[in-house]
Amino acid sequence: MALSPTLIHSDLPDDPNRVDNFSNLPDELIISILSLLCTRDAVRTSILARRFGHLWESSTSINIFSSQSDKFVAMADHALLQRNLTKSLLSLRLSFTSNSNESLPVSLISSCLIKARNLNLRHLIIHDFTLMLEPILPIIFSINSLESLDIPSYRLDHEKEYSLPAATMLTCLRSLRFLVFKINSAKLNRLLSELCCLEDLHLEMMMEHDVSLSSHTIRKLKVTTSRTIYLGLYIPTLELLHYESSRVPCFRGEIPSLREVVFIFDYVGEKDINARSGLLKYISHAEKLTLEINEDTEEMYPFPLMLEPGKVAPMFSGLKHLDVTACFHDFNLEAVVILLHHSPALESVRLVHKPPASFTFGANKRKKKDWASKLPRNADGNRCYAYFTNLHSDENSEEFMKLLNKKFTPERKRMKPQSRKCTFLKNRGLLEE
Structure with missing residues (x-):
């Protein structure tokens, strides 16, 4: 099909036949484009032409953010509170970040949420850590059209009994993310039991916790925490587990449908070996396993x-994809090779060497060579990574078999620390007498 000359030269600014394709777009498409912008930028398009004067008011997404309360109030009033009820709202994001002590009035946020409820809001994000949520939670939990909810910190602890509103009206909610400083598992599980359609849960916990979660609907779970000593998961429908913590928790639970696992641990030491081994047993039926383990820089x-x-x-038996980022000294490489021997269905393997963040050297300090990568050399001579795909095909099986058949000396002993280190480690309970 031949192209029209006007279309061929439409991008030349001096061409008299130049076509303004953007102005020819229908209003519905322009409104969809404006919905991708923050509200402040969408409003600015009104000066482009008379036609754009009020198109932004029909945007299905409102994104209000500011570091000054007066500007936030003005945008909220103009973009949301005065919005015509005939124009439904798909997404609302309220973000207030102030460097001063000022905070938004609760009455304003309440009015915004009531207006959004009348506009059949589906997706709500509130990022304001100065806001007290207790007064507005009943309003949030009454928006029965919500499909996803992302809210800031909310304290659920034993010291004060908060009256959590019932979540029975959130019959459409499928995704929930919130941050907590203290958590009461019983209260949280009651909330989860009322969210009958919840499939995606993201918890951010900022203090040390013992957590036990129970649900019959959640399929994706992400937990990020500073440290969790005990983690219980009784979620038979769970398919994806993403867990980030500074330490490895003691794990208990029932997760028979698990297919993909992502574990990211920081500051892991030798004392965590029992917890790590126990954790692997519970996720041994997964199809995809991603591990990123950073060793404790205090270890000698x-x-x-x-x-x-x-x-x-x-x-x-069902593991198909293995991705490990760790310090691949002899001990860790040996452990990975053992895992490879216990994974007959593997299709791809990715190993990335990551030494401890800092080293100290000297007569009584650890030596850099002891933490060097023992991964097999790649074609370019690099020992920082090893990546194998299509493990059952002829072109890749030979290189993979070299790794699989790597020999380790059975009588190899753990490197002995010097006398000062022995005293240090015995006092910490990390070295047997």
Whole structure:
């Protein structure tokens, strides 16, 4: 099909036949484009032409953010509170970040939420950590058209009994994300039981917790926490688990449908080996496993990171994709090779070497060579990564078999620290007498 000359030269500014394709777009498409912008930028388009004067008012998305309360109030009034009820609202984001002590009036946020409820709001995000949520939670929980909810910190603790509103009206809510400083598992599980359609849950916990979660609908769970000592998951429908913490928790639960797992641990030491080994047993039926483990920079020598020495490794009969980022000294490489031998269905393997963040050297300090990568060299001579795909095909099986058949000396002993280190480690309970 031949192209029209006007279309061919339409991008030349001096061409008399130039076509203004943007002005020819229908209003519905322009409104969809404006919905992708923050409200402040969408309003600015009104000066482009008379036609754009009020198109932004029909945007299905309102994104109000400011660091000054007076500007926030003005935008909220003009963009939301005066909005025509015939123009439904898909998404609302309220973000207030102030460097001073000023905060938004609760009455304003309440009015915004009531207006959004009348506009059949589906997606709500509130990012204002100065806001007290107790007065507005009943309004939020009454928006029965909500499909996703992202709210800031809310304290659920034993010291004060908060009257959580019933969530029975949120029959359409599928995604929930919120941050808590203290958490009461019983109250949280009551909330989860009332959210009958919840499939995606993201919890951010800023203090040390013992957490036990129960649900019959959640399919995706992400937990980020400073440290969790005990983690219980009784979620038979869970398919994706993403867990980030500074330490490895003791795990209990029932997650038979689990397919994909992402674990990110910081400051992990030798004392966590039992918890890590126990954790692997519970996720041994997963199809995709991603591990990122950062070793504790206070440790004086390399230590087993993934598998407990002398214990039988679990079988990963369904594991197809393995991705490990760790310090691949001898102990960790040996553990990964054992995992490979226990994973007969593997299709891809990605190993990335990541040494501890800092090193200290000297007569009584650890040596850099002890933490060097023991991964097989790649074609470019790099030992920082190893990546194998299509493991069952002829072109990749040979290189993968070299890794799989790597020999480790059975009588190899753990590197002994010097006398001052021995005293230090014995006092911490990390070295047997």
